Each structure stands twice: as structure tokens, then as C-alpha cells.
Amino acid sequence: MTDAATIRAQLPGTPRDLVHEHQDALIAGLMDYVSQPGVSATGEGFPAATDRALAEVERAGLTPSVLASDGGRPLVVGHRAGPAGSPHVLLYGHYDVQPAGPREQWDSDPFTPVLRDGRIWGRGTGDNKGQHYAHLQALRLFDEYAGQLPCSVTVLLDGEEEIGSPTLATTLRAHRELFDGDLVVWSDRSVHESGEWCVSHGVRGMLRLRLRATGPSRPLHSGNFGNVATNPAWQLVQALACLKDPAGRVLVEGFDDGREPLPDADRAAFAALPLDLPQVLGDIGLSGMDPAFDGLSFYERLADRPTLTINGISTGDVARTIIPDTAEAGIDIRLTPGQDPQAVFERVAAHLRVHAPEVTVVKTGGTPASRTTIDNPYTPQVAAAISRVTGRPPLLIPAYGGTLPDWVFTDVLGLPSIGLPLANADQANHAPNENLRVDYFLDATAICMELLFELGSAAGPLARPTATEA
Ligand SMILES: [Zn+2]
Known part of the structure; x- marks a missing residue:
């Protein structure tokens, strides 16, 4: 015994x-x-x-x-x-x-x-x-x-x-x-x-980023200073736009580098999980999944692919005719196994240095998958x-x-x-x-x-x- x-x-x-x-x-x-x-x-x-x-x-x-x-x-x-x-x-x-x-x-x-x-x-x-x-x-x-x-x-x-x-x-x-x-x-x-x-x-792991653009020393009258003062809100949205193409593909070189493929046993286990997709989508007020990931199952999207998500954008005032003094965006990137948070941060920062040099980026958190x-x-x-x-x-x-x-x-x-x-x-x-x-x-x-x-x-x-x- x-x-x-x-x-x-x-x-x-x-x-x-x-x-x-x-x-x-x-x-x-x-x-x-x-x-x-x-x-x-x-x-x-x-x-x-x-x-x-x-x-x-x-x-x-x-x-x-x-x-x-x-x-x-x-x-x-x-x-x-x-x-x-x-x-x-x-x-x-x-x-x-x-x-x-x-x-x-x-x-x-x-x-x-x-x-x-x-x-x-x-x-x-x-x-x-x-x-x-x-x-x-x-x-x-x-x-x-x-x-x-x-x-x-x-x-x-x-x-x-x-x-x-x-x-x-x-x-x-x-x-x-x-x-x-x-x-x-x-x-x-x-x-x-x-x-x-x-x-x-x-x-999944997570990398958190903060992007920031800075303009005049205070918010300005858009009539008195439009075309004179640079607008950090435009700089920020251009910087965000350079990260993905209109179809939703991430444009950062080497973004996926090191990503380890999903083992076959894991893929089979995902396929066996219960899922009522219309109910899940209906619950969040949607009728379809993000077309950028067409061909991938619900669970593959969630666990086998990194994300690049704009969490929020903060700038100016939608009700006033001003040029804002600053513009800021929070981004999180959910990482899959094999992706090193620091390496991904460096690639995103290098991409922004080339395509949006007026915007600063800082890393505010990083956890591997x-x-x-x-x-x-x-x-x-x-x-x-x-x-x-x-x-x-x-x-x-x-x-x-x-x-x-x-x-x-x-x-x-x-x-x-x-x-x-x-x-x-x-x-x-x-x-x-x-x-x-x-x-x-x-x-x-x-x-x-x-x-x-x-x-x-x-x-x-x-x-x-x-x-x-x-
Ligand atoms: Zn808790």
C-alpha cells in the first residue's frame, strides 16, 4: 500500500x-x-x-x-x-x-x-x-x-x-x-x-505604454492661433495610426518575434471548450468579431495572439474651440508565450522614433506570459x-x-x-x-x-x- x-x-x-x-x-x-x-x-x-x-x-x-x-x-x-x-x-x-x-x-x-x-x-x-x-x-x-x-x-x-x-x-x-x-x-x-x-x-502577459505629445504651454484659441501653434492632438492620432494599418494589422517591425506556436494539444483543448458565440457577442452588443483576425477561433484570438489596444485618449475639450496643450494615450499589449515585454517595448519605441518622433513613449508595466x-x-x-x-x-x-x-x-x-x-x-x-x-x-x-x-x-x-x- x-x-x-x-x-x-x-x-x-x-x-x-x-x-x-x-x-x-x-x-x-x-x-x-x-x-x-x-x-x-x-x-x-x-x-x-x-x-x-x-x-x-x-x-x-x-x-x-x-x-x-x-x-x-x-x-x-x-x-x-x-x-x-x-x-x-x-x-x-x-x-x-x-x-x-x-x-x-x-x-x-x-x-x-x-x-x-x-x-x-x-x-x-x-x-x-x-x-x-x-x-x-x-x-x-x-x-x-x-x-x-x-x-x-x-x-x-x-x-x-x-x-x-x-x-x-x-x-x-x-x-x-x-x-x-x-x-x-x-x-x-x-x-x-x-x-x-x-x-x-x-x-497572456501584458505590456503597458503611455504615449504623450506636447504643444503650446497652455490651451489656445483655435482662431487666434490655428496654423500658428502645432496641435499635439494631431501628433498623437498620427502616432497611433502608424501602429496599425486600416485592416488592423500591426505595423511594428518584429512585433510577433519570439512568439511560440500553440502546442497541438492546447489547440485541441481549446476546440473542445463550450462556447455560445452569438450569446457572447450579443451580450456585448456586437454581431461579429474583429475582422482583422478572420480565420481565427474565439479562443485563439484570446490566448494565442498578442493584442495592441488603445485604452483611452485624453486631450483638449470636445465642446470648446481650442488647440490643446497636451495629448496622451494609454495602450496595452497582451503578450503570448515567447514575447519578451522589454523587447516588444523597444520595438514599439523604435517604430515611433521613425514614424512619430514628436511623440514620447514610456513603459508603465510589463509582465510576461x-x-x-x-x-x-x-x-x-x-x-x-x-x-x-x-x-x-x-x-x-x-x-x-x-x-x-x-x-x-x-x-x-x-x-x-x-x-x-x-x-x-x-x-x-x-x-x-x-x-x-x-x-x-x-x-x-x-x-x-x-x-x-x-x-x-x-x-x-x-x-x-x-x-x-x-
Ligand atoms: Zn483580485
Whole structure:
């Protein structure tokens, strides 16, 4: 019998049974945890939020530590070794939360969680306390009933995910020896909009730019100064226009350089995802997709191609006859695996130097994309953990169109990184009335237990060589 099987035999029931037996305590514990604010953007609730996360890690039977870099909000870490030769999984979540926003838009106080209509309401319930609390409670149940874990675990709780995890990469590099794992499982975001559980494998990166043109020292009367003063609004729109042709093709030389093709397994997985395109388009008031990408599927557009998006233009006044003094535009470029944010920035800047030299461009942010191929050896384990609890296989999503700091796991740690979202799709994260459905939270806790069983029972390529074999 494997160690994982021995541990399973020690439990008085299935993980699902155990979780349901403990559900009142699990719900009460999460509500109490959510009542501690920890707003990374403003500092509200810090440093108590870090101490509280640390206490939860300790209560789960892990050896806790606190790591900080460059004055950032600390990363809370907990470790517990599993049986010799078992895989080592790094579980990532974050204990900081978004600001609550206007209190009057909430039906109940954001930091006084309430249980209503089968949901827990409060800031941080879904994003992200409920998700990492499910992992921690799974670990605690193993501690209580078996006194050991089926595999080695390191929990990483980020204290500044909601402000873009500015020091996470530095902290992981500085303590590389603590993160000598086999894979990362991060729990954040939501299950699929259809309500189906899902497993994801990467995100697009993002480069953010600010373009600026400057004219006279103040806005001028367009009659008194028209044809005399240069107009920065014209300079800016010409600069924007030089980036794409009228058909929507990006004109920046080398824009796509380094882009790695989508693996065949990922392409097949995209094709298998459910999609009601007329409904998606109808919901945003459109009848067709951008013709610049004709021939590409909805998901290929989102996850396999970079974007070049004008986010906004700010200049002058549409109601007054003036020549503006400045004109500014924000641009984001969503990057796919293989595209280096700095290299793309330099190509865009070089293009603008030639075609619009009067406009300045600065880089205001850059995050690389990440990819773990869908046919990696761990996805079947994660999917099996979900099926064991829910009775249904999850959707396998190769990549999201959005951006998360997943590259720190794939590039800095060099590990496969798998997303296991544990919150309902209508969790209203970042918005008023954030909530977590209790049924998802309880299933999530059982799934986290099953995940460790699956990893711990894995044989062959997943098992680590023991010290004597190595
Ligand atoms: Zn968030």
C-alpha cells in the first residue's frame, strides 16, 4: 500500500464526508478570517492581516515563515514534508484583498461577513481567502485524522497580489531553496461561467505604454492661433495610426518575434471548450468579431495572439474651440508565450522614433506570459481530484486571455503551473457584495484533499527519487 493509500484508510470517511461533517466549523472559520481586513493598496488591516494569515498556516499543521523583499507586503509561507519520494506541490493564493469601495453599495458590511442564501458575503470571500482557506483546511483535516500529509506541501500566501505582486519574483529568487517543488497549483479567479469546474494552464502577459505629445504651454484659441501653434492632438492620432494599418494589422517591425506556436494539444483543448458565440457577442452588443483576425477561433484570438489596444485618449475639450496643450494615450499589449515585454517595448519605441518622433513613449508595466502545456503529467491528477468530488470531469483550459504573475512560477521557479479556481463565477470579486457560494467552498475543501491524495499516489514519472535512489 502506498503512503497515500495508508492515509486514506486512516480517514473515517471520504474527504467529501469529512468536509460535510465539519461544515459548520469550516464556514464559521472562514467568516472569522474574512473579518480581518488586509487591503494591500491602502494598508488597511496591515500588519495584522499578515499575522492572521501566519496563524492560519500554523493551525493547518505547517511550519510557518514570513518573507519580505524591498519593503513589500510579506509573503506568508508554510511547509510540511510528506512521505519520502512523494511529489512536492506549491500551493499559491493571496491574503490581501481589494479595497471595499463605497459602503452604501454593499448589502452588508464588507468586513462583517454574513451567511445568506447559501453564500458567504464579504470582501475577500472569493478573492482569495475562501480559496486558500479551503487548501489550509484540507491540510488541517489531514493533520487531525492522519497526522501526516500524502505528499510534500509548501503554501505561498501573497500579501500584494491585488497590487500586481511587485516583489514576488524577487522574494522567490532570494529564497529559491524553499521552493524546490515539482509543480505549482494556484487557486484564484473563478470556475467557468457555465458553473463547471475547470483547470487552467497559462495566461497572456501584458505590456503597458503611455504615449504623450506636447504643444503650446497652455490651451489656445483655435482662431487666434490655428496654423500658428502645432496641435499635439494631431501628433498623437498620427502616432497611433502608424501602429496599425486600416485592416488592423500591426505595423511594428518584429512585433510577433519570439512568439511560440500553440502546442497541438492546447489547440485541441481549446476546440473542445463550450462556447455560445452569438450569446457572447450579443451580450456585448456586437454581431461579429474583429475582422482583422478572420480565420481565427474565439479562443485563439484570446490566448494565442498578442493584442495592441488603445485604452483611452485624453486631450483638449470636445465642446470648446481650442488647440490643446497636451495629448496622451494609454495602450496595452497582451503578450503570448515567447514575447519578451522589454523587447516588444523597444520595438514599439523604435517604430515611433521613425514614424512619430514628436511623440514620447514610456513603459508603465510589463509582465510576461506563461504556459504549461496541457499534456503535462500533473493535469490528470488535478482533474481526477475534481471528478472524485463532483462526479464530473472539469473543463481543461489551455490559457486565459488575461494576465496574472504566473510567469514567476514557470520562469523564475521553472515549474509546471496549474490553475485550480475554487470560487463561483458570480463571486463579484473586486466589486460590491463579493461572495462565495458555500457549496463551492465545501467541494473545494474536499477537492484540495483529493488533490494531495492524487499527487501522493502517483507513480512513475511523478514520484521523486528517494534519497537512496538519487
Ligand atoms: Zn483580485
